[in-house]
Amino acid sequence: MNKLDHIKIPSNFDCAIDEAIDKAFNEKKRIKSRKRKSIEAGLSAALIVGTIAINSETTWAYIENITKHIESFLGREDSIFDKYKFEGLQTVEDNGLKFSLGELMIDDGQILVSMSMDYTNFKPKDKNIDASKIHPSLPTVTIDNILLLDPSGGVVESEKVEGENKVNMLLKINFWDLDTDINNTDKNSYEILDNLESGKEYNLKMTISNLYYNDKEEYNLGSGKWEFNTKINASNLIKDTHVHKVNKKIKIDEDVYKGDLYIEEIRISPLSVKVKYNFDLYTDISVNKRREPRFIVKNQNGKELELGSGAGGQLNNGKWYIGDEFNLKGNEKKIIITPCVYINDKAKLFTEDAIVLDID
Numbered sequence: 219m220n221k222l223d224h225i226k227i228p229s230n231f232d233c234a235i236d237e238a239i240d241k242a243f244n245e246k247k248r249i250k251s252r253k254r255k256s257i258e259a260g261l262s263a264a265l266i267v268g269t270i271a272i273n274s275e276t277t278w279a280y281i282e283n284i285t286k287h288i289e290s291f292l293g294r295e296d297s298i299f300d301k302y303k304f305e306g307l308q309t310v311e312d313n314g315l316k317f318s319l320g321e322l323m324i325d326d327g328q329i330l331v332s333m334s335m336d337y338t339n340f341k342p343k344d345k346n347i348d349a350s351k352i353h354p355s356l357p358t359v360t361i362d363n364i365l366l367l368d369p370s371g372g373v374v375e376s377e378k379v380e381g382e383n384k385v386n387m388l389l390k391i392n393f394w395d396l397d398t399d400i401n402n403t404d405k406n407s408y409e410i411l412d413n414l415e416s417g418k419e420y421n422l423k424m425t426i427s428n429l430y431y432n433d434k435e436e437y438n439l440g441s442g443k444w445e446f447n448t449k450i451n452a453s454n455l456i457k458d459t460h461v462h463k464v465n466k467k468i469k470i471d472e473d474v475y476k477g478d479l480y481i482e483e484i485r486i487s488p489l490s491v492k493v494k495y496n497f498d499l500y501t502d503i504s505v506n507k508r509r510e511p512r513f514i515v516k517n518q519n520g521k522e523l524e525l526g527s528g529a530g531g532q533l534n535n536g537k538w539y540i541g542d543e544f545n546l547k548g549n550e551k552k553i554i555i556t557p558c559v560y561i562n563d564k565a566k567l568f569t570e571d572a573i574v575l576d577i578d
Contacts, residue, residue, distance in 0.1 A: 285320030285334040291388040312442040314340035326487040331389040338383040355428035459487040518552040
């Protein structure tokens with residue numbers, strides 16, 4: 219305990235200690251203070267800002283007790299994203315489902331959230347429901363007075379915790395539209411990092427409002443409200459995200475691929491590579507007579523990067539505005555981005571138009 223002398227512990231940290239003791243000794247008896255509907259536990263006003271390194275083993279142990287680290291989900295080196303993450307350490311219960319927010323990380327164009335869902339107190343109307351297959355809707359997120367509208371896409375990865383009524387989750391939430399006045403009147407395509415100031419602290423609110431159930435098919439299980447609040451400072455991520463303006467046009471006239479491919483920019487964050495591009499279709503934009511080109515991204519050893527779940531696309535006046543995401547493994551020194559089309563399921567690479575970039 220003398221190792222904790224230098225750590226300032228808030229009054230509500232006893233909730234975290236209760237959780238750890240219960241789990242360690244497998245006690246069936248519940249401590250009365252844990253029955254509150256909402257528990258917020260943590261350091262420094264229930265959060266650790268991502269610009270501050272987390273060195274306390276006690277803090278990490280608590281985080282690991284309620285959820286998994288983001289790196290574990292992504293197959294990356296332990297603690298590699300520490301300076302980009304924010305620890306919420308908050309638990310909210312509604313309708314018998316307890317969601318715990320462990321970590322949150324803003325990537326370029328998306329937000330990643332590591333959470334857990336405890337369904338011990340969940341009482342479904344349908345007794346045949348396997349509660350471990352429940353997952354939340356993608357949350358809406360508000361950053362100060364900037365409302366990020368309903369997510370344009372994303373994924374929820376989950377895994378059952380063996381021996382517990384608990385599921386660990388990673389939410390990857392993509393955003394394409396921005397509402398600057400919170401009245402849903404000023405929507406623009408944007409990048410999250412382009413709208414955040416380096417060195418500025420922002421209030422972030424994340425709200426989950428619906429539940430879904432996956433068995434043989436997905437259906438809406440009902441609504442609820444699980445709201446989390448924390449603070450973020452994106453200084454480190456802004457510093458380590460590099461935007462390469464390309465502004466390159468490539469004419470494509472290959473069977474069903476007919477149009478001008480315009481590569482706008484390539485954005486490299488610590489997590490991924492994103493290629494933003496437009497595809498201007500020719501006069502015939504029949505769905506049956508045109509397809510969109512893609513990109514092949516390889517590292518310095520010729521190993522292809524896997525396509526991620528971030529970014530997305532939209533069609534407006536015959537123009538595709540698209541962002542493709544490719545996952546980094548952390549060992550890349552250089553990346554080669556090559557446009558390609560698929561003719562009879564065979565890739566035709568436009569190697570003369572490849573873009574080669576060094577990873578800083």
